[in-house]
Amino acid sequence: MQKQSDQGYQALETILGDSPDLLKSLLEGSPDTISLSDARQPDLPLTYVNPSFCETTGYGSEEALGRNCRFLQGEDTNQDDVSIIRKAIAERLPVDVVLLNYKKSGEPFINALRMAPIFDKSGDLSAFLGIQRDITKERLRTERDLAQNRLEALGTASGALAHQLNNLLHPITSLISLHLPDIADPAIRKDLEVSLYSARQAADLSNNLLGLSRGKFHDSSDVTMLPDGLIRAVELVRLMLPPTITLETDFETPAKDLRVPISETLFAQVIINIVTNAAQATKNIGIIRIELSEFEDSRVRISIADNGPGIPKTLRDKVFTPFYSSKKEKNGSGLGLSVVLQIINKVGGNIIVSDGLIQPDGDGIGCMFTIDLQKIT
Amino acid sequence: MCQILLIDDMQPVRHAIAATLRKAGHEVVETDDGNKGLEIVSKKQFDLVITDIMMPASDGTDVVYALKSAKAGPKVIAMSGGGAGIPAKEALQLSTSQADAVLKKPFTNEDLIETVSGLTSN
Ligand SMILES: Cc1cc2nc3c(=O)[nH]c(=O)nc-3n(C[C@H](O)[C@H](O)[C@H](O)COP(=O)(O)O)c2cc1C
Numbered sequence: 001m002q003k004q005s006d007q008g009y010q011a012l013e014t015i016l017g018d019s020p021d022l023l024k025s026l027l028e029g030s031p032d033t034i035s036l037s038d039a040r041q042p043d044l045p046l047t048y049v050n051p052s053f054c055e056t057t058g059y060g061s062e063e064a065l066g067r068n069c070r071f072l073q074g075e076d077t078n079q080d081d082v083s084i085i086r087k088a089i090a091e092r093l094p095v096d097v098v099l100l101n102y103k104k105s106g107e108p109f110i111n112a113l114r115m116a117p118i119f120d121k122s123g124d125l126s127a128f129l130g131i132q133r134d135i136t137k138e139r140l141r142t143e144r145d146l147a148q149n150r151l152e153a154l155g156t157a158s159g160a161l162a163h164q165l166n167n168l169l170h171p172i173t174s175l176i177s178l179h180l181p182d183i184a185d186p187a188i189r190k191d192l193e194v195s196l197y198s199a200r201q202a203a204d205l206s207n208n209l210l211g212l213s214r215g216k217f218h219d220s221s222d223v224t225m226l227p228d229g230l231i232r233a234v235e236l237v238r239l240m241l242p243p244t245i246t247l248e249t250d251f252e253t254p255a256k257d258l259r260v261p262i263s264e265t266l267f268a269q270v271i272i273n274i275v276t277n278a279a280q281a282t283k284n285i286g287i288i289r290i291e292l293s294e295f296e297d298s299r300v301r302i303s304i305a306d307n308g309p310g311i312p313k314t315l316r317d318k319v320f321t322p323f324y325s326s327k328k329e330k331n332g333s334g335l336g337l338s339v340v341l342q343i344i345n346k347v348g349g350n351i352i353v354s355d356g357l358i359q360p361d362g363d364g365i366g367c368m369f370t371i372d373l374q375k376i377t
Numbered sequence: 378m379c380q381i382l383l384i385d386d387m388q389p390v391r392h393a394i395a396a397t398l399r400k401a402g403h404e405v406v407e408t409d410d411g412n413k414g415l416e417i418v419s420k421k422q423f424d425l426v427i428t429d430i431m432m433p434a435s436d437g438t439d440v441v442y443a444l445k446s447a448k449a450g451p452k453v454i455a456m457s458g459g460g461a462g463i464p465a466k467e468a469l470q471l472s473t474s475q476a477d478a479v480l481k482k483p484f485t486n487e488d489l490i491e492t493v494s495g496l497t498s499n
Contacts, residue, residue, distance in 0.1 A: 163431075166483045167387050174393035174486050178400060203483050 033057070033132035035069060039117070039125045043068045044089070047127070056134050058104030069130060072101040076108065085115060092117045092125055098135070108321055109136045144339050147269050154236070165206040172199040222347075223376065224267040226258040226300060227251035227292050233264075233271040234290060240272065245279045248289040258300055259376040262347045273340045274304045274369045281308030281367065287357060300375045305356035305368035316353040349373040379403045379497045380421075384414040384428040384440060385456070394427070397486045398493065411440040418444065423451040424497055427480075430455045445475045452477045452496045456484075 015022055027034055033053040037044040049064045057064070057072060064071075073082065081099035088095035094116035101111040112135045118127040176196045183189045230251060238247055260267070271290075278288045289305045311319060320341045344351050349372055356366035381398055385391040386409045395405045406421075408414050414428065426444055430437035437455070444450045455476035478492050 163482075167390055170483050171389035171393035173483070174397055177486055178393070178397050207483070 033130075033134075035064075035130040035132065036118075037069065037128045037130070039127050044128060053132070056103070056109075056132065057101075063104075072111065074100070074102040074106075074108070076100055077102075085113070088115060089117075089128065101132075109134045110139050111135075140339055140342060144269075144343070147273075147339070148265050151265055151268060151272075162206045166203065169199055169203045169206065172196075173203060222261055222263050223259050224262050224264045226260060229260075229264045229267055230271065230290070230292055230302065233268040234275075236268060237272045237275045240276060241279050242284050244285045245282070246287045247275075248287060250289070250291045252292075258294065260300055260347075260349075260373045261376055262343070262349075262373070266343050270340050270343055270371065271302070271304070273336050274371075277336060278304055278306035278308065278367070278369075282306050283308070286360070286366070289357060294375070298375055298377065300373045301370055302373070303368055303370040305366060307357035307359050307366040309359070310356065310365050310367045311353060319353065320351070344371060344373070347373065379424040379493070381405045381493070382414060382417055382423045382426045382451070383407050384409070384411060384426065384437065386410065386429065390429075394489065397489055401490050401493070403493070411437050414440055415443055418451065425452045425454065425493065427454040427456065427493075430457055441476050454478045454480055454492060454496070456480045456482060 027048075027050045030050060030052055033056045034048075034050040035046055035053055036048040038047045045066045046064050046069055049061050053064065054060055059071075070082070077100045081097050084097050085095060094114070097113045097115070099111055099113065100108055102108050112133045114131045116129050117125055118129050120126040173196060176192055176199065180189060180192055180196065183192060231249075234247065234249060241247070262270075275288060275290070279286070282288070286307045289303075291301075291303045291305075293301050293303075295301055320337050341351055352370045352372065354368050354370065356368035358365055381403050383391060383395055383398070383405055385394065385407075388409065391407055391409065395407050398405045406417060406423075408417060411428065414426065418426065426440070428437045428440045430441060441453055441455050444453050453476045455478075457479060477496055480488060480492055
């Protein structure tokens with residue numbers, strides 16, 4: 001095998017020597033982006049970019065050539081990633097880096113970059129080769145699948161937990177209510193009523209957990225019933241938030257069983273994402289108000305408003321672009337809201353950002369995300 | 378008054394259900410395992426068998442199946458805990474469709490007594 005591949009290279013070199021066209025065909029036909037920088041000129045200017053480079057980045061070759069490739073970087077590019085490239089260049093070593101770049105349009109994309117030094121026959125560094133690939137779509141898909149798996153796992157775990165809780169709660173409620181009528185002492189009866197009440201509350205809570213898991217997040221059905229699906233999603237997100245967050249809901253709807261064309265898992269993911277963002281915006285001590293309403297006969301609106309610091313009007317579109325995150329929080333993947341919008345768009349819906357609730361100090365206004373969905377009639 | 382066999386592996390749950398049934402005037406035999414339950418049924422006449430169908434140790438769905446396959450067996454109430462993540466989902470559906478009634482946990486004492494009298498009064 002080894003021998004054969006060596007022969008293959010030799011054959012390739014012979015053909016390349018005879019037919020320079022081959023190299024051109026390879027480069028021009030490659031779906032990956034290929035770029036070459038001259039290592040003998042200061043600051044490594046690009047000397048070749050293939051058509052795929054122009055297609056991916058939006059820059060024409062005349063705009064790219066002669067410049068250092070760092071023009072693809074921007075505001076949210078992680079400087080640690082950049083310094084990895086810088087170090088590899090200084091050490092003349094190949095490197096693989098995944099970093100945030102920007103197209104000419106300003107649209108961010110995840111660039112999987114492989115950069116390698118190229119040496120000439122005498123062993124001198126002549127160029128750097130860059131092979132880039134836009135992996136944004138794959139990343140978004142993985143992120144979505146991960147979130148879905150997490151929800152399903154949570155559903156399964158909460159189902160098992162609820163089942164055990166129910167078995168523990170049953171004797172409490174059953175036996176207290178069985179014997180309560182026989183208790184003559186009103187003071188003791190009062191005490192037992194309190195414990196019965198608490199046990200019933202616990203059973204309700206456990207049933208909510210069960211509702212979450214009862215096949216809801218497993219079905220592949222592309223329909224979510226409202227308000228039930230929303231109630232379940234809110235119950236779930238409530239469990240994820242600190243108790244210092246106040247969740248207010250208003251699910252009063254004219255019609256009862258509204259149906260929207262989205263699977264409940266994805267729907268829950270959208271709600272959870274927006275609500276947890278809102279909670280973070282209020283530094284986990286604010287109010288989040290969730291409302292469900294019908295409008296224009298055929299559409300459903302779910303609004304999620306918070307009393308956090310809000311988002312300036314100029315930045316409101318930006319929150320949906322991948323990797324936009326207010327720089328302070330480093331823990332988010334930055335994909336949250338872009339995945340959310342993608343999910344909603346895919347089912348023919350939309351999300352609008354507008355003014356939310358008045359801030360506690362009365363000075364400013366928080367943020368409101370409104371999900372607009374077509375209802376199934 | 379009915380003769381009832383109660384099968385549930387959770388002792389406190391079984392105790393509470395039995396206490397409720399006894400207070401309503403029924404005679405209750407308790408056991409914690411499906412196979413033991415079938416053995417008891419083979420020796421003594423019962424009007425009704427109430428069995429949990431999700432006991433990890435023994436399969437309550439087998440009990441429902443065995444009892445309902447027999448010609449003149451007792452009525453059967455299947456108790457289920459609901460929830461997902463229980464592997465034998467089809468078996469569960471089968472046994473709930475075979476049982477004369479299903480009680481989903483958690484149920485109230487009133488649910489229990491109503492279901493029992495609904496099945497045994499006529
Ligand atoms: C051939 C080649 C291709 C490169 N491609 C990219 C790229 O696609 N995206 C990117 O952000 N940086 C790319 N770089 C890295 C930047 O050009 C630059 O080397 C990096 O930002 C580190 O240098 P600096 O700290 O001076 O900016 C490439 C570098 C070379 C040599």
